[in-house]
Amino acid sequence: EVQLVESGGGLLQPGGSLRLSCAASGFTFRTYWMQWVRQAPGKGLVWVSRINTDGTNTTYADSVKGRFTISRDNAKNTLYLQMSSLRAEDTAVYYCARDGGKGGLSYWGQGTLVTVSS
Amino acid sequence: QSALTQPASVSGSPGQSITISCTGTSSDVGHYNLVSWYQQHPGKAPKLLIYEVTKRPSGVSNRFSGSKSGNTATLTISGLQAEDEGDYFCFSYITISTSWVFGGGTKLTVL
Numbered sequence: 579e580v581q582l583v584e585s586g587g588g589l590l591q592p593g594g595s596l597r598l599s600c601a602a603s604g605f606t607f608r609t610y611w612m613q614w615v616r617q618a619p620g621k622g623l624v625w626v627s628r629i630n631t632d633g634t635n636t637t638y639a640d641s642v643k644g645r646f647t648i649s650r651d652n653a654k655n656t657l658y659l660q661m662s663s664l665r666a667e668d669t670a671v672y673y674c675a676r677d678g679g680k681g682g683l684s685y686w687g688q689g690t691l692v693t694v695s696s
Numbered sequence: 697q698s699a700l701t702q703p704a705s706v707s708g709s710p711g712q713s714i715t716i717s718c719t720g721t722s723s724d725v726g727h728y729n730l731v732s733w734y735q736q737h738p739g740k741a742p743k744l745l746i747y748e749v750t751k752r753p754s755g756v757s758n759r760f761s762g763s764k765s766g767n768t769a770t771l772t773i774s775g776l777q778a779e780d781e782g783d784y785f786c787f788s789y790i791t792i793s794t795s796w797v798f799g800g801g802t803k804l805t806v807l
Contacts, residue, residue, distance in 0.1 A: 613796070615742075615798075622699070622783075622785060622798060622799075622800050622801035623734070623736075623742065623785050623787075623798045623801065624798060625787070625795070625796040625797055625798055628795075628796065637794055637795050637796075638795070639795060640795075673741060673742070678747060680730055680747065680748055681730045681731075681732055681747065681748075681787060681788070681789055681796060682732045682744055682747025682748065682751075682753070683732065683734070683742070683744055683787070684744050684747075684753060686741040686742055686743075687741065688741055689741060
């Protein structure tokens with residue numbers, strides 16, 4: 579069974595940093611592109627970032643470019659999102675999702691909540 | 697990366713068919729067949745319904761179908777059921793920035 583389990587969320591102050599993790603199981607992690615998507619409370623889905631199978635190709639939404647870094651450790655079957663210079667508008671549930679290769683996000687984690695507030 | 701345009705809400709009675717549109721530009725929806733659709737129930741993770749405009753993952757009801765004309769993609773739900781109530785989002789690749797974008801979301805109410 580495919581499982582994606584995010585962790586690392588929490589409450590932090592503006593300007594802070596945080597690293598989210600997404601532990602993958604039930605499939606050959608190293609063969610899939612992966613994505614991060616976020617959702618502010620009561621709002622819609624927002625694309626954050628995408629990474630290819632070996633981590634050499636990454637793309638970001640303009641709103642997080644230069645502040646967030648996506649990476650992966652295929653030996654540990656884990657996806658990461660390093661977030662820095664956090665702002666109140668980064669407050670959201672962050673989901674990791676498995677990308678079928680052409681943008682179909684076929685499996686999602688349960689999400690982890692990041693709250694940025696002073 | 698402006699959000700794709702979806703109607704804020706749609707509604708229908710059980711058994712009816714409804715459509716949800718997703719309008720973009722020739723740089724995203726209109727460029728490649730890389731549009732997908734997701735259903736989300738409150739407090740839950742999204743679920744993939746349609747990918748590459750028209751393809752349906754195994755396990756997704758054939759009551760859900762997708763199409764595209766020009767810069768607008770459309771999700772059709774036939775034979776509406778109470779459990780279809782929820783939020784629906786489209787998602788597309790943006791060729792000029794090699795990034796991705798969601799639609800603003802549509803709340804479906806089954807009357």
